[in-house]
Amino acid sequence: MGFSKLFLNAGEALRPVLTKIIPMKLLSKMKAGIINNATDKLSADSIAKYEPGKYKQGVNVIGNIKGDNGLGQSARIMCRLLDENNEVHVIRDFFVPPGGSRTNETYDDRLTTELPYDINVIHVNASEFMVAYLSLGKEVWDYRYNIGYWAWELETFPEEWLPAFKLVDEVWTPSDFVTNTLKKYTDKPVITVPHCIAPVTDEKYDRKHFNLPEDKxxxxxxxxxxxxxxxxxxxxxxxxxxxxxxxxxxxxxxxxxxxxxxxxxxxxxxxxxxxxxxxxxxxxxxxxxxxxxxxxxxxxxxxxxxxxxxxxxxxxxxxxxxxxxxxxxxxxxxxxxxxxxxxxxxxxxxxxxxxxxxxxxxxxxxxxxxxxxxxxxxxxxxxxxxxxxxxxxxxxxxxxxxxxxxxxLAYKRSADIVSDRIRKIHGVFDKEVH
The missing domain is CATH 3.40.50.2000 (Glycogen Phosphorylase B;)
Structure with missing residues (x-):
């Protein structure tokens, strides 16, 4: 755990130079080594089971919130879905290095390291989920209902990623295409929560701004x-x-x-x-x-x-x-x-x-x-x-x-899916407690 945290948590400071001094293939091998070693040690009872009442009801969104890539956008979409129906939540910025460029400031004024709520929605793909577990620490997972928001592009899921299912109670995906693939590999709930969009443009960013011809x-x-x-x-x-x-x-x-x-x-x-x-x-x-x-x-x-x-x-x-x-x-x-x-x-x-x-x-x-x-x-x-x-x-x-x-692709549709799922999670376990 010690080396893993050192390697991963140094990523923010080292990101600008990591890809210049370490080939991407080598970085991938380093992460794979961490994952494989941790997977061997992870048993079915390594994570403390969700315990209603241990934490306040709400959602901790964890992901590459500042990322300029699709993974970052996915995490920000989830924040907006929760805002849409006024679901109680906090936002924690987290990424697996090198992480790509990280200049998005949309949620800078709401970022926190505190995780007060009982549901985690973790926007880290299955390939790096074990790395996230090692970096964030077991205590982030313990006694919470853990949801991985995963995307994948093929109809076959890599065998080496299957242990990531041990780290979640359920999975959310952006499309039925992904959902149908993942359902072949787990009995845990897999729910489609489609991405939503409302892209903002600005007329000042015209073709001239990009040095593109206006007559073609x-x-x-x-x-x-x-x-x-x-x-x-x-x-x-x-x-x-x-x-x-x-x-x-x-x-x-x-x-x-x-x-x-x-x-x-x-x-x-x-x-x-x-x-x-x-x-x-x-x-x-x-x-x-x-x-x-x-x-x-x-x-x-x-x-x-x-x-x-x-x-x-x-x-x-x-x-x-x-x-x-x-x-x-x-x-x-x-x-x-x-x-x-x-x-x-x-x-x-x-x-x-x-x-x-x-x-x-x-x-x-x-x-x-x-x-x-x-x-x-x-x-x-x-x-x-x-x-x-x-x-x-x-x-x-x-x-x-x-x-x-x-x-x-409006936000309300997917926001209702998320809200309904949160209600069901809390409802089922509330009944078990009472």
């Missing part, structure tokens, strides 16, 4: 290097763009007012991503490359500034950026598989067909032999051209997508 029809591809580039699959989107608009000089001339924006976040987490992208991009392809940190309002505004968002992902646990694009009225071209299909269809987005493909090697944490989707590039290219050339079709997708996102 722009597609956007965006991914975080920490999310595994092979899964996000930007190369397929680049290939589709080139097939549709850049396959020869005559085509380039015809579509000279069409461009592609490639935005990479957290590029320091994978030094190879930029090199791979640059190797397939020609200087005269009207492709605009962006790398570096943007605040959340800038990201939302960038999505609104472009004409189309493209995600030919191989798998998504939910797909927050696609949902946000729909919300701000930007049409989406997306792979028709995994979590995103729960909030988009052929009426609200351009859904691209796919073939299921077996991974030919490990793409940590995705293992060789598992399956994920391989989007049809030619179909994506056709959608790109249709959105550019057919204004009526463009407007239909934009309006339908926006209307659906605002109605079905």
């Amino acid at each position: 029809f722009l597609f956007l591809v965006m991914f975080n290097s920490g999310s595994v580039m092979e899964r996000k699959n930007p190369l397929a989107a680049i290939k589709a763009f080139k097939e549709g608009f850049c396959k020869d000089e005559e085509t380039k001339k015809k579509y000279k007012d069409v461009g592609l924006v490639i935005k990479i976040s957290e590029a320091e987490l994978s030094t190879d991503d930029e090199k791979i992208i640059n190797s397939v991009v020609d200087k005269d392809d009207n492709i605009y490359y962006m790398c570096g940190h943007l605040n959340k309002t800038e990201v939302n505004s960038l999505i609104a500034d472009v004409d189309v968002y493209v995600s030919l992902h191989r798998s998504e646990g939910f797909g927050l950026v696609m949902a946000e694009a729909m919300y701000v009225g930007t049409p989406v071209i997306a792979t028709n598989w995994s979590g995103n299909t729960e909030f988009m269809n052929s009426d609200t987005a351009c859904m691209v067909g796919y073939d299921m493909k077996e991974l030919d090697k490990d793409y940590e944490p995705f293992k060789k032999g598992n399956l994920w989707a391989d989007a049809h590039v030619d179909e994506a290219a056709q959608f790109m051209k249709k959105l550019y050339e057919d204004k009526e079709f463009y407007n239909k997708i934009a309006v339908n997508g926006q209307n659906y996102a605002k109605e079905h």
Whole structure:
């Protein structure tokens, strides 16, 4: 426990240099070693069973609240869901290093290290849940009802993560896609609490702000290097763009007012991503490359500034950026598989067909032999051209997508799911006590 805490709790101060001096693969191995060692020592009765009355009724939200990545956004969404129905809760910022950039200040004035309530909702994925247990300490788990909010992108759950189920009383997920996968591995409750969105944009973050041309029809591809580039699959989107608009000089001339924006976040987490992208991009392809940190309002505004968002992902646990694009009225071209299909269809987005493909090697944490989707590039290219050339079709997708996102991804729906679950947890155990 001592070494683990030292290694993990030093993360905040060391985060800016960790990824420069320690390769990501080595960091992963170090964490894996901690997890495996702790797992061997964890027995079924290691954590004291939930004891109603030991703590006040309410929720402790624990997660990477300041994180600029999807995990951080997920934790902040939970805070807002609890606010929506005035559920009593506190917020504790916690991350597993290196953690990515951490500049979000939304809940800075509410952060605390105190955990006074009887339900923990812990936004740490299963892969690092044991590390969280070691870092935070057993006392955080003892006598509380522990809920892990987990996302995962495949239909097979890694065997080495199964011990994480020992650390929870139940699991919440952002989509039925994830829920259905996890239910195959546990008898504990697994509840879908869909992500919700209400992206804020600012007109000052216009194309000029991002040094993007104002006279071109722009597609956007965006991914975080920490999310595994092979899964996000930007190369397929680049290939589709080139097939549709850049396959020869005559085509380039015809579509000279069409461009592609490639935005990479957290590029320091994978030094190879930029090199791979640059190797397939020609200087005269009207492709605009962006790398570096943007605040959340800038990201939302960038999505609104472009004409189309493209995600030919191989798998998504939910797909927050696609949902946000729909919300701000930007049409989406997306792979028709995994979590995103729960909030988009052929009426609200351009859904691209796919073939299921077996991974030919490990793409940590995705293992060789598992399956994920391989989007049809030619179909994506056709959608790109249709959105550019057919204004009526463009407007239909934009309006339908926006209307659906605002109605079905509103906070109240998921807030009620959370409130109902809290009532049931307290109700069941109150009856046991009395």
